[in-house]
Amino acid sequence: MKKGIFLFTFFLFIINSVVSGQHIPVEINILKEGLKVKPTQVVNLPVLVKNNGDDEQDIEVILNLPDGWKGILQKQTVRLAKGGKKLLLFSFQVPAMAPQTAFAVKVQLSNISDPQARVISETTIDVQEREDVSVMLVSSGKYVMAGENLHATFRIQNNGNVGKKLYLEATNCEIEGSKELEVAPGESKEFTAVLSTNPELGATHKSYLSVKAVSGATVYGSAFHSFVVYPKKDYRRDPFFRFPVTASSAYLFTNQDDEPMSGYQFEIAGAGALEPTGKHQLEFLARGPNNNKFNNMGLYDQYYITYQNPNLRLTLGDRTYQFTPLTESSRFGTGVEARMQFGNGFRVGALYVKPRFYESIDYEYAGVVGYKFNKHSSIDFYYISKQMSLLPDVIQMASLNTKINPFPNTYLDLEYSRGYLDGESDDAYRANLNSRFSIFRIAGNYYYAGENYPGYFNNSKFYSANVSARITKKIDFGVYAKEDFQNAQLDTFFTTAPYSRSFQTSLNFKVARNISWRFYWRDYERKDRLDKNKFHYKTRSLNTQFNHRYKFLSYDLNGEYGKTTSLQAEETNNRQKTYRFSSNILFRISSAHSVELFGSLSNVNSFITDDQRTFTFGGSARSRITRNLQAGLYLQNYYDIDQYYQNRNLMRFNFEYRFLKKHKIAANSYYTLFRAETENPTLTLSVGYTYQMGIPLKRTEQVGQLKGHITDNHGNPVEGMVLSMLSETALTDENGQFYFASLPVGRHLLFIDKSKLEINEVTNIPMPLEIDIVGEKETAINFEIAPGARFSGKFLTDESEFPGTIVIELKGEFDNMRISTKSDGSFSFPVLRPGNYLFKVYEATLPNNYSLSKTEYELKLENEQEFDLKIHLEKKKRNIIFKSQGFILTPEVKTVSKNKEQSKTETVKKIPEAKFYSVQIGAFKQKKDKTSAFFKRRVFDFERQTDNLHKYFIGVFANKQDALKLKRELEKIYKNPFVVSIDGDDIQPEH
Structure with missing residues (x-):
């Protein structure tokens, strides 16, 4: 049975095709196949129809579109002669929400005389992805009280045709709920951002928050919102100019070398201007007793004071004193220094210092003279003398320094020095270059000191050079080379880094907004400077560095592969393959909390040590528990030996609490490998207290207070009204009260934010209101806000x-x-x-x-x-009779002077009661008499006061033509006179 039905249907289809072909011998072809379009795009589809029959054909061509698509030109009728053909153009628009897929579009051709006969041609339209995601603020307050949370509601709208999985990035706020949203085409979703404010805020503060919707490296939309935070507490303007001072104390404990020790250290320090203009500056420090034995927890005792202004700098006490990079780069000790800068560019200076941490030098002093041409160009000559402990003779050195700016964005710093000791002399020189031009940037340093040069460096050379080029916006190329100095007179309190020499080429890619990838070839050498030489090796390696920030996660991956040659091992067994892999992962739980993990795995066995570790790992956590309380923890299992020049914490915990604005308590603990040590970590603890204060130096202004009360017309308090005076802002509380605690003395305007009033509300007194603020007194003002009339x-x-x-x-x-x-x-x-x-x-x-x-x-x-x-x-009812005379009045004319000026004493005899014409020559807010300079060449006949203006006229005429003649004469004397008609008090211009 089923087989019979199938055969019957098949034969009907064949017969229908044959009949149709006989009735419509017309060919139809769509000329564009497989079109790729985007939503909202208007598409033009060309169709070619051809009559292959023997007879003329009247045909109808219809474009069949998917549901919801908009046809602009969808149906056409055409007559084709025998063998004729015609190009038809159909237009349609793809809907904005059409999904990203392929749609079938059909063109149907039929004979008008036989609608049942049809020919169909079909093509596909590929709808492409359309991205259109927006983020907008829906609702939020424009202000918030200190200590309260501001809630801002945002909406994400997906107007594209593809669903999006988005991640919300927030600045200065936190997102409530999940930060990941999935938004379908045409869908919108809302989310809320929350910002907490400081309850201790003492003054009105403008703040902001912003959010972004991102997916991978693409930012699809962002929104920004600003608002005002009003203090809950009374804020008083400080009428004094104060010098900032910090006082602190600390309790220290350590178990170094298994011998517990404890002690105290106290410090008072200040730095700032001595007067409001900032021209005179003072800095001082007093710290004691000396607790350098506690290493990085305790500090050496130090006492110094420095004063400076634009022309003078004076320093006395324990500081690091600067000479020149070649002669004495820097030297810590007890000394005195004075430098003067004159207005003509000339400058002089002198200094003396007794080094503290370099025992080989007893003392040294220097003098300098120079000239400053401009901001980037100067020349200085130094003379330096120093007495060594083990040498009877004094070392003498001279140095010439110059800074020049030969080209735009190019800076050169040059120095030449010559030193004398025991009848021998030697030279040293250096050059520093920093230049930027086109796509290139060049920076370099070169130092050379002769074998017998007695300066900071001797028998050394040091260079570093970096050349980089920005090939495209996302690709940088660079070359870097460096060699460290061999000999330097370093302060022994510090430990210099290992000797190093390196050459490096790099290629940097900015893959996307939050992704960067770097490749570099590196050839480097490192050598231990300590007495017990632990390492000396060379490595050649290929390195890569990948950085990525994704949502709340940031990480970087580092890899190195190459060969290392140990210069301390036997030549037959001194080379090996080297690889190193390290990573760092940071989790930002919120703006107040984060966790970081890191680790390194390597087979670099280039150190002479019994316990060589190849796996290093650790982590840290930071948390701002409350606005005033924060804590941090750091842990690490091991440090590389060649990092001995710095303190290496295997464990660190810190705790800090701020209270009453100016007070702070801090607790810290360290489990540390100190400088120049490679084993036996030390536990150190400290608890400190700090107080910040300001010493009043000058009373800058008198201040007063303003308080008030706002009610409605029924006596009820009005809350939430914003008032401002000068730069201060106040907000009425639930009792309708507002308060300005510190306002400058004088007469100022009080404003009210009218946007807070209803459309029909007014204040019972005019605003802004002028108020006198009296020094050290409180002014009160009360007013009402009520519906007006x-x-x-x-x-x-x-x-x-x-x-x-x-x-x-x-x-x-x-x-x-x-x-x-x-x-x-x-x-x-x-x-x-x-x-x-x-x-x-x-x-x-x-x-x-x-x-x-x-x-x-x-x-x-x-x-x-x-x-x-x-x-x-x-x-009005009036009867007016005109007479035939041209002039109703005749002015009394005086004798004209030689310069044909008219007398200023002419008078008007009579002004008619009926309508007449005249010429207006001027109008003024202030009344003028006939002696005014304005009427120097011709005096007015009469004056009228209308519209708050005093208007002046010449001539009285019964007809307009006579007035026009006078107007043309007066144009030679007055600017823009014009004819008016006057009827009683009514004055109208005539055109």
């Missing part, structure tokens, strides 16, 4: 159209407003404060032939009152 009205006439505009005025105790009516005679004033007002109509602005029996009205307005006033204009 509305006052509107209309002037009425018997005419269908209102004949003009009228100027009206409203005067109250605090307000004075003047407006004009609208074209229909209506008027409306802004929201008004309750009280008594005088409403005045300016009679001179009434329309022609209208008058009022009453032009002033007394009003009393109350809260929430809507007052509407209707005023009926009365029609």
Whole structure:
């Protein structure tokens, strides 16, 4: 049965195809196949139709689109002659939310006379991915009280056609709930960011927070929000200029060499300006007793003081004194130094120091003279003398230093020195270069000191050079070379790093926003400087470094592979393959908490030691438990021997608590390999207290206080109103009270944020309000915020159209407003404060032939009152008779002077009551008399006061033509005179 149905259907299909082919011998071809389009794109699809039959064909071509697609041109009718063909163009738009997939699009052709006969052609449209993700702020407060949390709600909207898995990155805030969101096409999701504020805040502070939606290296959207934090506590402006001083004490304990020791150390230090302009600076330190035996926990005793201004610097006490890099790079000890800079560029200086940590030198002193050409160019000559402990003769050295800026972004620092000792002399020189041009950056140093040169270096050379080029925005190439010095007169309190020599080439890739990859070839040598030589080796290796930050995770991976030659081992067994792998992983749990893990695995066996470790690992954790309390922990199992020049902590714990703004308690513990040691770590503990204070030096200003109370018209307190005066801002509390604790003395304006008022609310006194602040006294001000009154009205006439505009005025105790009516005679004033007002109509602005029996009205307005006033204009009745004379009045003319200036004593005989014409020559706010310079060449005939202006006119005419003639004459004397018509108090310009 099923087989029969199938055969029957198959034969029907064949027959229908044959019949259709006979009825429509037309060929149809879609010329563009497999189009790739994006959502919202308009697509033009060309279709070629051809008549292969013997008869003319009337055909209809229809484009069939997927559901929801918008067809612009979807249906066309065409007549094809025998053998004829035609190109048709169909247009449609892909929907914005069309998914990323392939859609079938069909073009159907049918015969108009036989709609059942059809030919169909089909193609596919590949819809590509469209990314459109936005982040916007939905709601958040514009302010928050100190100690409270600000909540900001954001919305992520996916307007693309592909779902997105996004990660939220926050700055200066925390995201509530999960930081990972999945947003489908057309979907939006909301999330909340929270920012905690400092309850101890003493002044108004503007802060911000921002969020980003990212996926991998792509930032899809971001939003920013700023707000104001208002203090809960009264903040008082400090009227004194203060010098900052810090006092501290510490208790120290160590078990070095299994011998427990404890002690105390005290310190007081200060650094800052001595006056408000900052021109004079002072720095001092007093620390004792000497607890250097506690290594990095305790410090050596030190006492010094330094004063400086733009022209002078004086130092006395225990400090590191600077000479020149070749003669004496730096020397710590007890000494004195003075340097002077004159306004013409000339400078001199002298210093003396008795070294503390380099026992081979008894003392040394130096003098310097120089000249400073500009910011980057100078020249100095030094003379230095030093007395060695084991030498009878004094060492003499001279040095010439210069700094130049030969080209833009290129700086050179050069020095030449010659030293004398026991009748022998030798030279030393150095050069430092820093330059940037085009895509290149060059930096380099070179030092050379002769065998008998008695300076800081001797029989040494040191160089370092770095050349880098930014090939593209994401690719950098660089070459680096360095060789360390061999001999230097270092302070023995410090331990210098091992001798090293290296050459390196690198290629850096910025793969994406948070991904970088570096490759470099390295050839380096390291040698122990300690008496018991533990290592001396050379390594050639290929290195790679990969850094990536992904969501809350940051990590870097480092790899090295090459060969190492030990220069202390036998030549037959001194080379081996070298590899090293290290990693560092940082987890940012939140902005206040983070955990870091690190480790290193290597087979570099280049040290002479019985216990060579190849696996190093450790971790650290940091946490800000509260705003004022934070703690940290660090652990590591081992350190490489060639890092002996620094303290190496195997364990460190620190705890810090701040209270009362200026006080701090800190506790620290260390399990440390100290400098120059390779075994036997030492446990050290310390507990310290620090107090920060300011010593008042000068009273800078008198201050006063302002307090107030805001209520509504029913006496209820108004909370949350923002007021500002100068740079200070205050917020009313739940009792409606506000307080400015420290304001400069004087008369200042108090502003209220009107955005906090309702649209119909006003204050019962005008704002801003001018207030006098009195020194060391409290000023009080109270006012109300309440719904205001509305006052509107209309002037009425018997005419269908209102004949003009009228100027009206409203005067109250605090307000004075003047407006004009609208074209229909209506008027409306802004929201008004309750009280008594005088409403005045300016009679001179009434329309022609209208008058009022009453032009002033007394009003009393109350809260929430809507007052509407209707005023009926009365029609004037006047009979005017014109006479045939051209002039109604004749001015009295005086004798004209030689320069044809008109006398300033001419007077007007008569002003007519009927309408007449005149020429206006000026209008002023202040009244002018005929002796004014403005009327020097011709005096006015009469004056009228309208619209708060004094207007001046020449001529009185019965017709406009005569006035125009006078206007042309007056244009030679006055600027822009014009003709006016005057009818009583009505003055209108004539065009």
